[in-house]
Amino acid sequence: MNLKRIVTGVALVALIVGCGNNKEAFINDNIVFAEKQIANTLRVSKDINRIPRTIESDGSLKEVNIYNWTSGFFAGNLWYMYKLTGDEKWKNEAITRTEVLDTIQYWSGNHDVGFMIGDSYGLGYRFAGIKEYAPVVVQTAKSLCERYNDTTKCIESWNYRKAWDGKTEWFFPVIIDNMMNLELLYEASIISGDERYSKIATQHALTTMKNHYRPDYSCVHVVDYDENTGAVKDKATCQGFADNSAWSRGQAWGLYGYVLCYRYTNDKQFLDFAENIAKYIIEHPNMPEDLVPYWDYNVFDKGFKAEWDYDPNHKLIGARDASAAAITSSALFELARITANSYYQVSAEKMLFSLSENYKARENNQYFILDHSVGSFPHNGEIDVPLAYADYYFLEALDRYKECK
Numbered sequence: 001m002n003l004k005r006i007v008t009g010v011a012l013v014a015l016i017v018g019c020g021n022n023k024e025a026f027i028n029d030n031i032v033f034a035e036k037q038i039a040n041t042l043r044v045s046k047d048i049n050r051i052p053r054t055i056e057s058d059g060s061l062k063e064v065n066i067y068n069w070t071s072g073f074f075a076g077n078l079w080y081m082y083k084l085t086g087d088e089k090w091k092n093e094a095i096t097r098t099e100v101l102d103t104i105q106y107w108s109g110n111h112d113v114g115f116m117i118g119d120s121y122g123l124g125y126r127f128a129g130i131k132e133y134a135p136v137v138v139q140t141a142k143s144l145c146e147r148y149n150d151t152t153k154c155i156e157s158w159n160y161r162k163a164w165d166g167k168t169e170w171f172f173p174v175i176i177d178n179m180m181n182l183e184l185l186y187e188a189s190i191i192s193g194d195e196r197y198s199k200i201a202t203q204h205a206l207t208t209m210k211n212h213y214r215p216d217y218s219c220v221h222v223v224d225y226d227e228n229t230g231a232v233k234d235k236a237t238c239q240g241f242a243d244n245s246a247w248s249r250g251q252a253w254g255l256y257g258y259v260l261c262y263r264y265t266n267d268k269q270f271l272d273f274a275e276n277i278a279k280y281i282i283e284h285p286n287m288p289e290d291l292v293p294y295w296d297y298n299v300f301d302k303g304f305k306a307e308w309d310y311d312p313n314h315k316l317i318g319a320r321d322a323s324a325a326a327i328t329s330s331a332l333f334e335l336a337r338i339t340a341n342s343y344y345q346v347s348a349e350k351m352l353f354s355l356s357e358n359y360k361a362r363e364n365n366q367y368f369i370l371d372h373s374v375g376s377f378p379h380n381g382e383i384d385v386p387l388a389y390a391d392y393y394f395l396e397a398l399d400r401y402k403e404c405k
């Protein structure tokens with residue numbers, strides 16, 4: 001354990017939280033800021049078919065259509081505002097921004113429907129008890145399961161594409177992000193009573209454990225399978241620095257995924273696995289003192305070769321990824337609740353405090369909550385910008401912090 005970091009963390013917690021009142025003030029200040037930002041987003045983003053995602057290079061708001069993998073997060077942010085404040089105005093806005101995604105339940109073009117429907121309809125069902133949303137979650141699970149293959153024993157993430165080398169072909173690529181779809185499948189089984197969805201979720205998690213993870217509990221971004229034999233054909237990165245590196249958001253998706261698998265299955269192997277991933281992240285020698293990681297843990301290390309057009313002098317090569325910290329913080333709050341281990345609680349709080357203190361978006365930064373995330377460095381896109389999903393997991397982490405004793 002990195003004692004210095006933990007001691008600093010404990011000191012920071014003591015300083016900022018101190019007593020219940022300070023915790024309440026911290027949460028309230030962040031809610032007030034988020035309310036202001038999101039109210040402004042609603043004002044400038046009026047067309048409900050255009051969904052706020054990030055900013056363009058000229059600083060203008062970048063909006064996407066419903067088929068973009070990020071389409072569910074804005075509705076999700078509104079649902080979290082409703083949960084955090086109890087104010088019906090957020091619920092009404094959330095309903096409007098959720099129902100625009102209606103047709104996605106029948107879509108099986110890629111694996112991202114867990115984000116799109118789980119964080120919109122799924123939250124509306126859980127937070128507001130809207131019963132009509134339950135069949136949408138189940139239909140989405142049905143569509144997602146069309147991508148499950150009994151031979152590979154996992155869900156295909158993307159359709160055919162090539163790796164960065166321009167030659168390697170991926171026919172059945174599965175990315176670590178896919179672990180985030182499993183919540184929707186488990187929920188669909190609870191709603192419908194049909195165990196097929198939860199069985200597929202558990203099998204996908206087991207296959208990913210075997211093929212995505214390395215002995216040190218870091219994971220590769222992409223594993224490509226032979227769909228006729230189930231054999232692993234390639235292990236590579238798409239959004240990380242190198243095929244053998246640890247892309248920060250990927251590590252966060254994996255951690256979050258195994259914590260949620262334990263929540264639904266009570267299977268101790270998922271909890272043990274999540275704890276090992278958590279330790280890998282928190283104690284990584286390249287983790288900065290404030291626990292907001294660089295966009296890839298190995299970006300400055302020797303022995304990692306980028307296959308994409310890499311410029312070591314890029315002025316943002318050392319960019320942090322606030323989205324990875326927000327996802328990790330949220331997952332660690334849940335891990336702390338499950339294990340009652342203050343080590344996870346202190347780390348989750350430290351990430352949340354760092355984001356709140358030093359990674360907030362400027363007020364005119366198209367009204368996102370956080371700045372300083374990285375979408376995909378190798379694609380030279382969305383580097384050191386606000387991202388709707390960073391805001392989503394920040395609000396979720398804030399809510400989990402609020403709920404914990």
Ligand code: GLY
Pocket residue numbers: 069177239249375
């Ligand atoms: N799921 C895509 C990403 O994390 O960038």
